[in-house]
Amino acid sequence: MDLTIHTSFLPHDDPDASLAFYRDVLGFEVRSDVGQGRMRWITVGPAGQPDTSILLAPPAADPGIGEEERRTIAGMMAKGTYGWILLATRDLDGVFDAVQARDAEVVQEPTEQPYGIRDCAFRDPAGNLVRVQEIA
Secondary structure (H helix, E strand, O other): OOOOOOEEEEEOOOHHHHHHHHHHHOOOEEEEEEEEOOEEEEEEEOOOOOOOEEEEEOOOOOOOOOHHHHHHHHHHHHHOOOOEEEEEEOOHHHHHHHHHHOOOEEEEEEEEOOOOOEEEEEEOOOOOEEEEEEOO
């Protein structure tokens, strides 16, 4: 099989705040922005990687999701346990400093993990965990 990762999903509860984080803080390109109000689907991705994207979407927009599931999702998002993503960089300290300077919520400063990876972590405005791993 010849497969690639095209798009990953992360939920948002405030499209403008999520857009500002991924575009202005992380520097991702905006590929599309459709819908209106809080019901917006925004696709962003790293410059120079047009085939890899993150879809920022309202998690409870699916008409098949009932009120109980919507409450569960909202609760998980509030705790930061619903969505997360792992990014990679060759300059972990530079990324950490730049993101921290933009007042992102720091979860973990750059740390050498016992399993051999050096990484750090932030939360986006929806509570999603954004881990950044250093690569050689």
